[in-house]
Amino acid sequence: MLKIIIPTMMLIPLTWLSKPSMIWINTTAYSMLISLIGLTYLNQFTDNNLNFSLLFFTDSLSAPLLMLTTWLLPLMLMASQYHLSKETLTRKKLYITMLVLLQLFLIMTFTATELIMFYILFEATLMPTLIIITRWGNQTERLNAGLYFLFYTLVGSLPLLIALLWVQNNLGTLNLLVIQYWAPPLLDSWSNALLWLACMMAFMVKMPLYGLHLWLPKAHVEAPIAGSMVLAAVLLKLGGYGMMRITVLLNPLTNFMAYPFMMLSLWGMIMTSSICLRQTDLKSLIAYSSVSHMALVIVAVLIQSPWSYMGATALMIAHGLTSSMLFCLANSNYERVHSRTMILARGLQTLLPLMAAWWLLASLTNLALPPTINLVGELFVVMASFSWSNITIILMGINITITALYSLYMLITTQRGKYTHHIKNVKPSFTRENSLMALHLLPLLLLSLNPKVILGPIY
Amino acid sequence: MKPPILTIIMSTVISGTIMVLISSHWLTIWIGFEMNMLAIIPILMKKFNPRAMEASTKYFLTQATASMLLMLGITINLLLTGQWAVLNMPDPIASNMMTVALAMKLGLSPFHFWVPEVTQGIPLSSGMILLTWQKIAPLSILYQISPSTNPNLLMAMATMSVLMGGWGGLNQTQLRKILAYSSIAHMGWMIAVTTYNPTLMLLNLVIYIMMTLGAFMLFMLNSSTTTLSLSHMWNKFPLITSLILTIMLSLGGLPPLSGFIPKWMIIHELTKNNMIIMATFMAITALLNLYFYMRLTYATTLTLFPSMNIMKMKWQFENTKNTTLLPLLIVISTMLLPLSPMMLTLL
Numbered sequence: 052m053l054k055i056i057i058p059t060m061m062l063i064p065l066t067w068l069s070k071p072s073m074i075w076i077n078t079t080a081y082s083m084l085i086s087l088i089g090l091t092y093l094n095q096f097t098d099n100n101l102n103f104s105l106l107f108f109t110d111s112l113s114a115p116l117l118m119l120t121t122w123l124l125p126l127m128l129m130a131s132q133y134h135l136s137k138e139t140l141t142r143k144k145l146y147i148t149m150l151v152l153l154q155l156f157l158i159m160t161f162t163a164t165e166l167i168m169f170y171i172l173f174e175a176t177l178m179p180t181l182i183i184i185t186r187w188g189n190q191t192e193r194l195n196a197g198l199y200f201l202f203y204t205l206v207g208s209l210p211l212l213i214a215l216l217w218v219q220n221n222l223g224t225l226n227l228l229v230i231q232y233w234a235p236p237l238l239d240s241w242s243n244a245l246l247w248l249a250c251m252m253a254f255m256v257k258m259p260l261y262g263l264h265l266w267l268p269k270a271h272v273e274a275p276i277a278g279s280m281v282l283a284a285v286l287l288k289l290g291g292y293g294m295m296r297i298t299v300l301l302n303p304l305t306n307f308m309a310y311p312f313m314m315l316s317l318w319g320m321i322m323t324s325s326i327c328l329r330q331t332d333l334k335s336l337i338a339y340s341s342v343s344h345m346a347l348v349i350v351a352v353l354i355q356s357p358w359s360y361m362g363a364t365a366l367m368i369a370h371g372l373t374s375s376m377l378f379c380l381a382n383s384n385y386e387r388v389h390s391r392t393m394i395l396a397r398g399l400q401t402l403l404p405l406m407a408a409w410w411l412l413a414s415l416t417n418l419a420l421p422p423t424i425n426l427v428g429e430l431f432v433v434m435a436s437f438s439w440s441n442i443t444i445i446l447m448g449i450n451i452t453i454t455a456l457y458s459l460y461m462l463i464t465t466q467r468g469k470y471t472h473h474i475k476n477v478k479p480s481f482t483r484e485n486s487l488m489a490l491h492l493l494p495l496l497l498l499s500l501n502p503k504v505i506l507g508p509i510y
Numbered sequence: 511m512k513p514p515i516l517t518i519i520m521s522t523v524i525s526g527t528i529m530v531l532i533s534s535h536w537l538t539i540w541i542g543f544e545m546n547m548l549a550i551i552p553i554l555m556k557k558f559n560p561r562a563m564e565a566s567t568k569y570f571l572t573q574a575t576a577s578m579l580l581m582l583g584i585t586i587n588l589l590l591t592g593q594w595a596v597l598n599m600p601d602p603i604a605s606n607m608m609t610v611a612l613a614m615k616l617g618l619s620p621f622h623f624w625v626p627e628v629t630q631g632i633p634l635s636s637g638m639i640l641l642t643w644q645k646i647a648p649l650s651i652l653y654q655i656s657p658s659t660n661p662n663l664l665m666a667m668a669t670m671s672v673l674m675g676g677w678g679g680l681n682q683t684q685l686r687k688i689l690a691y692s693s694i695a696h697m698g699w700m701i702a703v704t705t706y707n708p709t710l711m712l713l714n715l716v717i718y719i720m721m722t723l724g725a726f727m728l729f730m731l732n733s734s735t736t737t738l739s740l741s742h743m744w745n746k747f748p749l750i751t752s753l754i755l756t757i758m759l760s761l762g763g764l765p766p767l768s769g770f771i772p773k774w775m776i777i778h779e780l781t782k783n784n785m786i787i788m789a790t791f792m793a794i795t796a797l798l799n800l801y802f803y804m805r806l807t808y809a810t811t812l813t814l815f816p817s818m819n820i821m822k823m824k825w826q827f828e829n830t831k832n833t834t835l836l837p838l839l840i841v842i843s844t845m846l847l848p849l850s851p852m853m854l855t856l857l
Contacts, residue, residue: 139816145752174764202797209797213786
């Protein structure tokens with residue numbers, strides 16, 4: 052694992068010591084090389100895991116997420132070049148340092164063996180993200196957004212710390228590889244219910260669950276592009292990953308305790324999808340669509356069946372790439388029009404046809420078109436929830452319909468129709484932007500050819 | 511203050527605390543406390559304005575009362591055990607009396623009312639000594655009598671202290687009052703764990719002293735005592751603004767900074783002893799503290815302008831304030847988490 056961690060740490064001296072004209076080139080190139088190292092970890096045993104040391108391990112669940120994280124850093128750096136071009140050199144280097152630090156913490160979180168180390172790094176990811184959102188966001192609401200983000204996550208995760216320490220006192224260890232065999236069944240009592248809540252609420256807030264999702268639209272909308280990308284693509288998946296790891300400890304109480312959260316998620320995914328239909332703010336639409344997709348993941352993790360876990364893992368990877376791509380597209384709009392309102396920059400297909408192609412592909416993957424992995428994930432989750440309870444098929448069907456509706460609404464509003472007269476002097480697409488979209492889409496399409504990689508440990 | 515006088519007074523302060531630390535006779539402990547208190551009054555009154563005199567008077571009255579209560583506890587112990595040796599105090603009356611006396615000295619709830627007012631009235635450097643050095647002596651006595659203290663009393667004081675420290679600091683803009691309420695809250699954390707593992711109390715004290723010294727020195731660089739003057743720091747010391755961010759987040763107990771070490775260890779110890787509700791309660795009220803630290807960072811660092819001042823003459827002005835060992839304090843306050851096993855074995 053050090054062969055990823057040390058190079059990522061060394062990206063920080065690289066940014067501070069590079070020549071001013073070379074910082075973007077150096078960091079993007081080397082972070083892409085680091086992501087190529089992670090590709091070797093995708094060759095996982097299906098029923099076992101790859102133990103690197105006492106501290107780090109990967110298995111078929113964390114290796115795709117690790118790959119997603121390392122793949123996203125060069126993309127974030129490429130996306131940030133424009134809006135940082137007017138800042139002073141020190142500020143640029145600080146921004147890149149924050150991104151690299153976040154990357155470091157995320158890599159260590161996804162590969163942590165010990166749950167306390169997972170917790171510490173889970174909390175540690177908050178700090179660079181807070182700094183990125185609050186310092187480099189664009190509107191005054193970013194201050195409020197940073198506070199909401201920090202405090203929602205902390206209030207959820209402090210009980211998790213206490214629950215983890217309690218479990219360590221009882222079981223003797225918090226090593227993930229050990230507790231899957233040693234965890235005693237959690238019987239139904241008030242204190243066990245509180246333990247269940249303490250363990251899960253941190254991840255519910257992070258996912259986010261529908262009732263606790265208030266921080267997400269604020270944080271996503273106010274963050275700069277790299278912040279939005281990393282939030283949507285990776286930080287939400289931390290919640291899903293943590294939930295999948297910690298439910299090992301929480302059986303069979305989960306069958307009983309999961310009902311309120313299932314209700315909230317099933318209803319919430321329809322609610323947030325419907326809100327998307329009425330959004331005027333493009334980034335807000337993509338943020339609410341993230342809530343809706345993650346609600347599916349919550350449903351899948353709480354059902355705890357083999358197919359639902361496969362669907363959850365696939366959906367996490369697919370949604371990471373898709374929503375990051377959508378944020379990049381929204382940012383390319385924002386950089387030209389300096390407003391997030393959708394109708395201000397409509398009819399772009401006539402002006403930027405290649406970008407319209409990327410918009411089309413991104414919207415199609417967002418609405419889970421076959422044979423993309425988005426569909427694989429959603430379909431597995433829908434089937435698993437149908438087997439859990441037949442009625443959920445109605446809700447899932449409504450959700451898929453509304454998802455299709457708002458994805459096409461977003462596509463049609465921004466791309467089709469007559470353009471407005473004031474966007475005539477929009478700059479043409481940069482090669483950087485086109486390559487950014489291609490690099491997002493390429494893993495998605497390649498994974499559609501071999502989804503086995505991202506189907507998780509149950510496959 | 512003239513240097514010879516300052517030397518004598520500071521050495522009296524230091525030797526007073528050291529007398530408390532090394533003595534095995536209760537009378538010399540009391541003498542040490544009195545030396546410390548009397549010598550620090552001139553330090554608190556470095557400036558001759560009525561505010562400073564009022565603060566020094568309040569400090570003197572509370573600390574003298576606390577010393578007398580301590581003496582009362584010592585005398586009751588002498589009455590019941592017939593000896594002056596500093597061992598445990600088996601009698602609950604003497605032990606409670608002493609705990610209350612030490613709580614008054616430390617500024618724990620419900621005896622916390624003097625801390626914000628005294629800290630506000632004195633200069634920044636005196637406040638620094640007040641909130642860090644003055645805590646060492648009472649906590650050392652608490653460490654020594656910790657086996658015989660009443661856990662209920664300590665837990666009640668800890669609960670009230672974290673609440674008061676959290677809520678009291680929410681409405682403040684004066685930096686010294688903010689650090690005073692932070693001190694009250696941290697003292698609450700320290701005594702919550704005293705009955706279970708006094709070593710963790712010392713760990714929390716050491717890390718708290720490092721962080722508070724660092725925070726005070728950063729404020730002294732700009733002579734800023736209000737949030738407003740702190741928000742002007744971007745102009746003179748842009749680097750220091752980011753250091754204020756890290757120290758404030760460390761005071762708030764955010765991982766991966768070293769302020770998280772005492773909180774984690776204390777919650778671990780409380781959980782081991784089945785005080786789970788207490789641990790949850792303290793952890794959540796620490797978020798109140800984090801809110802006003804975040805407000806300071808918002809004013810200072812996170813709302814920096816896109817470009818800095820291009821004043822050409824800045825290089826001619828050197829730093830004139832006494833910021834001893836500031837880099838060391840910053841590093842200790844932020845990067846100690848990977849070394850936490852070493853911290854536990856050192857104490």
